[in-house]
Amino acid sequence: MKIILDVATPKHAIFAAYLEPIYRRKGFDVEILARESTQTLKMLRYFKLDYKVIGYYGGMDLTEKYIATLDNEINLLKHILEFGEPDILWSHGNVAGIRTAFHMGIPVIHVNDTPYNIPVAKLTVPLSTKLVTPAAWSISDWSRFGIDPGDIIRYYGIEEVAWIRRMDVDREKIRSRYLDRDERIIVFRMIEYKASYSLNVKPPIYKVLEKLSRYAKIIYIPRYEEELKLASKIPNTIILRDVVFAPELIAASDINLNSGGTMAREGALLGVPTISYYFYNKITRFLIKHRLPIWYIPDIDKIIRKTIKILRDPDKYRIDSKEILNKFDDPLEVIIDTTLDILKQ
Known part of the structure; x- marks a missing residue:
């Protein structure tokens, strides 16, 4: 089994650092694909992770953001065609990754805790196979973007528990x-x-x-x-x-x-x-x-x-x-279990 971890920000890099060894223990071939951003790449290197850069950051201008998204989609498509399709793609709301995976019929496990990021949610949430999110956000906070309520996986806690508990x-x-x-x-x-x-x-x-x-x-x-x-x-x-x-x-x-x-x-x-x-x-x-x-x-x-x-x-x-x-759920366990459930379908 092969999974792509789609890393676009330093927070995604932290997630990748904790998810990568668990996925490998579960028998996955893990590939980390990163978006060009100084702090993101430095964070990946901080955790001594192997990665490949296939995208870049569009900046503050909306037109530049859109052009970057289109370029990043093409880059990801070329990469997948050259190196083979993954069985699943993990993302934390990276538009280019989720849209490309959807177009290619690749399942997406989408981890997200920012339904207030409405532009990104509109472009990604409806295309996700499963959405993993803290229970503080209601079903309706996410279903309004078009995802089936049954595909929203909620857990008790917040994302940062994943690494704070392990510190x-x-x-x-x-x-x-x-x-x-x-x-x-x-x-x-x-x-x-x-x-x-x-x-x-x-x-x-x-x-x-x-x-x-x-x-x-x-x-x-x-x-x-x-x-x-x-x-x-x-x-x-x-x-x-x-x-x-x-x-x-x-x-x-x-x-x-x-x-x-x-x-x-x-x-x-x-x-x-x-x-x-x-x-x-x-x-x-x-x-x-x-x-x-x-x-x-x-x-x-x-x-x-x-x-x-x-x-x-x-x-x-x-x-x-x-x-x-200790009262909170472990987000990493929820993510891994959801990944395996998707692949059983």
């Missing part, structure tokens, strides 16, 4: 590797402002960072080169130029400040005080319901006040989240 979290060891033990640390990342669901959204967060840099060292994890000019003007800030496995840094930090996406969820699962300044959706509410330390604060002044309050005594807000993590 060996030794905070002091991690902190000594990256940071001064006595410093207060804020880990920050900007919203994914080139994605379809947040195109050109750039909150005035740099004002917040300038203020907070008086109280803590800021570890800034940039998405794109264009952020570096502004970020370099923020005092008491380390800008990470190389890709790191962010949960390790988050585990060693005192506060995790970002838009509320993957890193916010990772921080909450790790028990690290986390502030989301943009997203407040069903996943965020799911984490809050389970008393994980995440707050949604869109107001700049309130972010500053809350962060300073936490920095006075971070351990008061940090929790041991192991028992909560």
Whole structure:
């Protein structure tokens, strides 16, 4: 049996790192195909994964995105014709991969937790053989895009449980590797402002960072080169130029400040005080319901006040989240079981 893991973002690369060995143990020939993106390829190399680049990123312009999708579909088609069809394709919502697989009659296991990314959902969800998603999202959140409700596989938990549960979290060891033990640390990342669901959204967060840099060292994890000019003007800030496995840094930090996406969820699962300044959706509410330390604060002044309050005594807000993590389903097990079920049909 052969499976293609269709990797388009750093998060997909993390998924691939954990799925690849499990699929191999199940007897699959695993091929990782990647989209040209500096951080994505660096993340694949970080995990020492073999991959082949067959696509590229279209940027922020809608026309460029569409041209890139068409080019990527042709590249994937040529690759499959040359090296043979897989039995199934795994994707996390990459339009080119899912559309190409559908046209060629290749089953698609689609893993996704962003029904609010409406442009991508419209182009991919109806073409998926099975959709695997957190139960925080209802059947109707996805079926409105045209997928049969019976093809939606929901599990109790969130995607990031897949790797957070498998981390060996030794905070002091991690902190000594990256940071001064006595410093207060804020880990920050900007919203994914080139994605379809947040195109050109750039909150005035740099004002917040300038203020907070008086109280803590800021570890800034940039998405794109264009952020570096502004970020370099923020005092008491380390800008990470190389890709790191962010949960390790988050585990060693005192506060995790970002838009509320993957890193916010990772921080909450790790028990690290986390502030989301943009997203407040069903996943965020799911984490809050389970008393994980995440707050949604869109107001700049309130972010500053809350962060300073936490920095006075971070351990008061940090929790041991192991028992909560153990209540959740393992997304990797659900994905593997769903893959095997598809191939039995």
